[in-house]
Amino acid sequence: MxxxxxxxxxxxxxxxxxxxxxxxxxxxxxxxxxxxxxxxxxxxxxxxxxxxxxxxxxxxxxxxxxxxxxxxxxxxxxxxxxxxxxxxxxxxxxxxxxxxxxxxxxxxxxxxxxxxxxxxxxxxxxxxxxxxxxxxxxxxxxxxxxxxxxxxxxxxxxxxxxxxxxxxxxxxxxxxxxxxEGVTTGSRIWDSRSDLYPHLTFLQRVEGQLRSLDPQWVVPVRRALERLEEAVAAWDPATMAEPEWRTKVTPEGETRKRVCRFTDVNGETHTFDLHARFTPGAGRIHFRLVREERTIRLAHIGSKIRPEV
Structure with a gap:
């Protein structure tokens, strides 16, 4: 609307x-x-x-x-x-x-x-x-x-x-x-992801996070994904170590990288410690670079990942 x-x-x-x-x-x-x-x-x-x-x-x-x-x-x-x-x-x-x-x-x-x-x-x-x-x-x-x-x-x-x-x-x-389009829910973001963000790929675990996304996060998440899409679309891995990010992107510190390890699409475990932020609250989008595919793989969209106790 x-x-x-x-x-x-x-x-x-x-x-x-x-x-x-x-x-x-x-x-x-x-x-x-x-x-x-x-x-x-x-x-x-x-x-x-x-x-x-x-x-x-x-x-x-x-x-x-x-x-x-x-x-x-x-x-x-x-x-x-x-x-x-x-x-x-x-x-x-x-x-x-x-x-x-x-x-x-x-x-x-x-x-x-x-x-x-x-x-x-x-x-x-x-x-x-x-x-x-x-x-x-x-x-x-x-x-x-x-x-x-x-x-x-x-x-x-x-x-x-x-x-x-x-x-x-x-x-x-x-x-x-x-x-x-009317992309007003997290479910619509997930269902339309290939059309909206052709240069981003998502782990299956992200589906549940988006379908249960807090309504107040829909617009901020959509915006953050749009900025990541724009950056990756302009990325040439042959000449650039990483995309020129259009939103704040930083890696986790060494002590927190262990909470950012997820099983990738090939069954191997990788560290997805690069992350963009969104608000309100401590919203995070965690991903890793996949240079050979000229994409970033997203593993987490939601609150800041907390260590298990």
């Missing part, structure tokens, strides 16, 4: 009514166009009901609706789209994003951050210049567990973004694919 997340920071800015009218017309047009590409299940997700917002400073949505028959028609078109609120109502678990904070220009942003976390698209009113783009860069703070200690990690991330119909050109294929 494609999700369009309302950027609450783009509403209520100071501008003249004519500019607010144009921005609202563009907003309705691009949201409706995105829904046409994404299908009937496309939802507009907002922290509060759109009708309670101010389009511009001192210009509430209710006043805009009453201003003209054209505006009333635009509002009916917008209301025909499925709406969800608050933002957390679409998260896969109540605490799904408690380990994350997203900011834009130093301000916390709920809709933009949720669009990135849930692998959706943010939608804005194009009143300010900063929202007149098809991508927006955010500062992300993430609480991660690394080597049995919690640390806050900061980085910059880009989120898909729409505020006018020309922005949609970049995402039409993505919206159409989302309508047909």
């Amino acid at each position: 494609p999700l369009l997340f309302l950027n609450e920071k783009s509403w209520g800015a100071a501008c003249d009514p004519a500019r607010a009218e144009r921005a609202m017309a563009d907003f309705v047009a691009v949201v409706r166009a995105a829904a046409a590409e994404g299908g009937s299940s496309t939802a507009l997700v907002s922290e509060v009901d759109v009708k309670s917002l101010d389009i511009a400073e001192g210009y509430p949505v209710n006043k805009w609706i009453a201003a003209s028959p054209r505006n009333r028609a635009l509002w009916r078109r917008l209301r025909a789209l499925q709406g969800r609120s608050p933002v957390r109502s679409v998260f896969s678990a109540d605490d799904a994003a408690d380990h994350l904070e997203y900011r834009h220009d130093g301000e916390v942003v709920l809709g933009l951050g949720a669009a990135h976390f849930m692998d959706g698209i943010a939608v804005s009113l194009a009143v300010a210049r900063q929202w007149q783009a098809d991508r927006v860069t955010l500062e992300r703070s993430e609480l991660v567990e690394d080597d049995d200690r919690l640390e806050m990690r900061q980085d910059a991330v880009d989120v898909r973004h729409l505020s006018a119909e020309p922005h949609l050109d970049r995402y039409r294929d993505w919206l159409r694919a989302g309508r047909s």
Whole structure:
């Protein structure tokens, strides 16, 4: 189900009514166009009901609706789209994003951050210049567990973004694919693995881990696997010792390698100590390089492997 997340920071800015009218017309047009590409299940997700917002400073949505028959028609078109609120109502678990904070220009942003976390698209009113783009860069703070200690990690991330119909050109294929694929469970990741990740191979033991995957981990795992797939697809074992990883990948220390030994597809036992991370919690994807096949073999997707006691 494609999700369009309302950027609450783009509403209520100071501008003249004519500019607010144009921005609202563009907003309705691009949201409706995105829904046409994404299908009937496309939802507009907002922290509060759109009708309670101010389009511009001192210009509430209710006043805009009453201003003209054209505006009333635009509002009916917008209301025909499925709406969800608050933002957390679409998260896969109540605490799904408690380990994350997203900011834009130093301000916390709920809709933009949720669009990135849930692998959706943010939608804005194009009143300010900063929202007149098809991508927006955010500062992300993430609480991660690394080597049995919690640390806050900061980085910059880009989120898909729409505020006018020309922005949609970049995402039409993505919206159409989302309508047909709907990879929203660990079981779908497993069943679609050969199509989604042709350069990755999986031990059979991973099937059970994916089919029982915590719902809040589906999007983070899918993203981590996508980055591993991209890295391995560009890997030339003849000239590179290992792929140029597009996510953090490290080996286990010597004392922990013994917990990373699994029976490979040929019946031999190997150490799968290379691992990528995902959150919330101490999520790990363990694998080993298989240079002769130009692939990586995945042996574990789930919580950090703990030694048996």
